[in-house]
Amino acid sequence: MAPLSRRFFASFAVVAMLAATAGTAAADPDPKTILAPSGKLRAGLYPGTPTSYLAGKDGAAPRGVGYELGKAMAEKLGVPYEPVVFAKNAEVLEAVKTGAVDVAFTNASVARAKVMDFAPAYLDIELGYLVRPGSPVTSLDNVDAAGVKVGVTTGSSSEAALSRDLKAAEVVRAETVAIAAEMLTAGKLDAFATNKATLFEMSEKVPGSKVLDGRWGMERHAVAIPKGRDAGLPFVRAFTAEVKQNGLVAGAVERAGLRGAQVSEMK
Known part of the structure; x- marks a missing residue:
């Protein structure tokens, strides 16, 4: 092989190796x-x-x-x-x-x-309801009833789901979980809906409240x-x-x- 040809193929090999290395780096970012x-x-x-x-x-x-x-x-x-x-x-x-x-x-x-x-x-995490003392809601079966106020946090997946699924109960929006707990305590909500991890935490701030058995969905x-x-x-x-x-x-x-x-x- 002539020297010029050898130099050409050597240069080609180097370019190919650099291209392969660059391709690997691009495919495997930090x-x-x-x-x-x-x-x-x-x-x-x-x-x-x-x-x-x-x-x-x-x-x-x-x-x-x-x-x-x-x-x-x-x-x-x-x-x-x-x-x-x-x-x-x-x-x-x-x-x-x-x-x-x-x-x-x-x-x-x-x-x-x-x-x-x-x-x-x-x-x-199971999705459920926290009910206040004296709430008309005593089980999942009687949540969706006329006159029942069910709280959700604004922008939550619970808001989206229950606004669609509840036909008779009124869905009431609260800006934060803390505000929802205050609304339950004041009797402005009959139940509050979210995941049970949050509900059990809220229950400690609402005396006499109860997380209902059962679930209406999963997160x-x-x-x-x-x-x-x-x-x-x-x-x-x-x-x-x-x-x-x-x-x-x-x-x-x-x-x-x-x-x-x-x-x-x-x-």
Whole structure:
């Protein structure tokens, strides 16, 4: 082979090797740059529920499944953790949609999947009702009756479902879980609907209240990330499988005092 030809093929081989290397890099992006583009992981949380965030008392560290999973995810990525606590879940969801936060831990509903991407579920939670003392609602069978006021939080998946499914009862919106508890106490609501983890937490703030037996649905909580960052989904899926298998989800559930929930089955 002539020297010129050898140089041509050598150059061609180098170009091909660089192209292959570039292709591999493009196919395998660094999850850190995709999922935490600001250099820190901003986790959207909201207070008053053990599924998300419970402030620590007397200097104790915060609790909550979402809070703990966000911290573990930041550690796995190797970036600082920045929990961002909003007043209500609707604000968390909006922050995910706009990219104001990098991750959230919430019910993976069909409607939400249109505006954010989800990993497989890590937690299954029954949906139920909390009733005030003296409420006309005594079981799931007599919730949907004329004159019954059923509370939901504004922008929640419970609002969407019950506004459609309840035909006779009045659906009353409350901005936050804390406000809903006050409305129950004042007799402005006969029942409040959401996941049972939140209901049991609320019951401690509404004397004489009761979480009804049975369920009207299920929530499947999962890690959510903003649309456009789907290249980071393999990392999020692997993280979800790991924290279910290594006991972190179960431990966070126990530390938060979360009731009415179980770790999702491995898939």
